[in-house]
Amino acid sequence: MSMGQEVRYRVRGGRPLNGTAFIQGAKNAVLPMIGAALLAAKxxxxxxxxxxxxxxxxxxxxxxxxxxxVEFHEAERTIVIDASQLGDPERAVLPAHIAARFRGSVLFVPALMHRMGQARIEGVGGCNLGSRNLDFHYRGFARLGAEVTEDDERNHIQVTSRNLRGGHLYLDTPSHTGTENLIMAAVLAPGTTVIEHAALEPEVIDVIEFLTRMGARIRGGGTGFITVEGVEELTAVEHTIMSDRIDAGVFAMMAAATGGEVSLVGANLEHLGVARWKLEQMGVEFAQQGAVLHVHRDPGTTLRPINAVTSPYPGFATDLQSPLMALATLAEGESYIHEAIYDGRFALADELTKMGAKIEVDGTRAIVHGPTALRGTEVVAHDLRTGAALVLAGLVADGETCVAPGYLVDRGHSQFASRLAALGAKITREERA
Ligand SMILES: CC(=O)N[C@H]1[C@@H](OP(=O)(O)OP(=O)(O)OC[C@H]2O[C@@H](n3ccc(=O)[nH]c3=O)[C@H](O)[C@@H]2O)O[C@H](CO)[C@@H](O)[C@@H]1O
Ligand SMILES: C=C(OP(=O)(O)O)C(=O)O
Incomplete structure (x- = not known):
């Protein structure tokens, strides 16, 4: 899609989702892996x-x-990356016009440090969720021997790294990309690096597996205490990306909202963490059948309200908080939601209110008064998961819901309209020049 096109999703509510959906590979695993692939010199x-x-x-x-x-073979869902030519320090720049469009751009910094000796970050994007800092990343790079300077005027950060070496690192809170970035900075730094208070997300573990296959020496993935022994070089390898637990959670909640029955191919119930138990309390039935997750919500029963607090894995994932808020508008009674990771995720409440929902927001806490008979209208996807949550609301709303900008949904959900249409939803994705 070019920058000039506007994408919108049009949804007509009223149909239960039924059938089979293919859960995509994980966004939050593939992005660090593209960064990691650049570490391989051959x-x-x-x-x-x-x-x-x-x-x-x-x-x-x-x-x-x-x-x-790079080659992206979309039909085969396969990427081929040849990073053997990296090395020109003049090119060690993450320009704002690309990097400011997604959060994962920060995951390129370790490869640029190792391969080019420096990195200039002219912008880092990601969903607009309030304050999102990167201080743990930069402080960690500095403890490994990099020099980090800020150009406040232009909002650029320069990282110079002639001699990275192992060191003792910690995170104030278990940052997901922070953990991945510090691991990638350490894998080619001579000596031993320890990372305390590391993230436990399944994607972090998948990234560790990928790096290990490349030749990295990493212990302690999934324990919160990671040890890395620097190696001299890493080799290019092949890896199959784990399935996306947020995509799976969104489809499960859409089945629940519409009172449907779906089989989610590739979804792993364990990866839902606390979200699984919360959805079960609301009345959603799960059955893991090997690599397929079966999700059912009896349309003859009402959804029960829920209390949820977002927290790092295995806590309730913040990326699933938005669709949960949309689902809670349908539950019989008062739901309480506390967003403890981001201070700006509740823009969704205003959009759901346009559809008839009754939500009281106080800072990072919200009370949702259900049940509401939602009405379709034009709503704004302020960020990726707000977009997905509004599509969920549209699936049960009376009339047509129009969700824009669709680009933000397309940032993170693959072939969303066609996968939902295959389950019986009335949804189209429109592009306007
Ligand atoms: C590309 C990617 O993988 N994105 C995911 C990643 O984002 P991301 O890795 O950016 O999220 P973090 O875990 O780093 O951020 C969590 C919290 O820590 C704060 N913080 C983080 C780093 C730092 O240096 N200083 C600091 O203060 C942030 O402002 C935020 O409030 O994990 C989030 C939390 O599971 C998910 O919502 C995102 O989908
Ligand atoms: C917050 C999210 O993504 P990102 O970190 O890429 O902005 C998300 O996936 O909901």
Whole structure:
């Protein structure tokens, strides 16, 4: 999609979702893996089960911009990356026009440090969720020996790294990309690095598996205490990306909202963490059948209200908080939601209010008064998950719901309209020049 096009989703409510949906590969695993692939000085990396999302397209543009050769075989959901030519320090720049369009751009910094000795970050994007800092990343790079300077005027950050070496690192809170970035900074730094208070997300573990296959020496993934022994070089390998637990959670909640019955191919119930138990309390039935997750909500029963607090894995995922708020508008009674990770995720409440929902917001806490008979209207996707949550609301609303800008949904959900249409939803994705 070019920058000039406007994408919108049009949804007509009233149909239960039934059938089979293919859960995409994980956005939050593929982005660090594209960054990690740039660490390999020889050979070609092959990534499989790649989600066809805008963030992946931006990541590949960025990889080309810094000097890698990339191919995205969309029909095969496969990426091939050749990073053997990286090395020109002049190209060690993450320009705002690409990097500011997605959060994952920050995951390129370790590769630029190792391969080019420096990195200039002219912008980092991601969903507009209030304050989102990167201080743990930069402080960690500095503890490994990098020099980090800020150009406040232009809002640029310069990282220079002649001699990275192992060190003792910690995170104030278990940052997801922070953990991945510090691991990638440490894998090629001589000596031992310890990372305390590391993130436990399944994607972090998938990234550790990928790096280990490349030749990295990493222990303690999933324990919160990670040890990395620096190695001299990493090799390009092949890896199949884990399935996207947020995509799975969104489809499960859509089945629940509409009173449907779906089979989610590739979804893993364990990866839902606390969200699984919350949805079960609301009246959603899950059955894991090997690699397929079966989700059912009896349309003859009402949804029960819920209390949820977002927290790092295995807590209730903040990325699932928005669709949960939309689902809670349908529950019989008062739901309480506390968003403890981001201070700006509740823009959704105003949009749901336009559809008839009754939600009281106080800072990062919200009370949802259900049940509401939602009405379709034009609503704004302020961020990726707000977009997905509004599509969920549209699936049960009376009349037509129009969700824009669709680009934000396309940042993270692959072929959203066609996968939902395959389950019986009335949804179209429109592009206007
Ligand atoms: C590309 C990617 O993987 N994105 C995910 C990643 O984002 P991301 O890795 O950016 O999220 P973090 O875990 O780093 O952020 C969590 C909280 O920590 C704060 N913080 C973070 C880093 C830092 O250096 N200083 C600091 O103060 C942030 O402002 C935020 O309030 O994890 C989030 C939390 O699970 C998810 O919502 C995002 O989908
Ligand atoms: C917050 C999200 O993504 P990002 O970190 O890429 O902005 C998300 O996936 O909901």
């Amino acid at each position: 050979g070609r990396t092959v990534l499989r089960n790649v989600p066809i999302i805008e963030d992946v397209r931006r990541a590949l543009e960025l990889a080309e911009h810094v000097g890698a050769r």
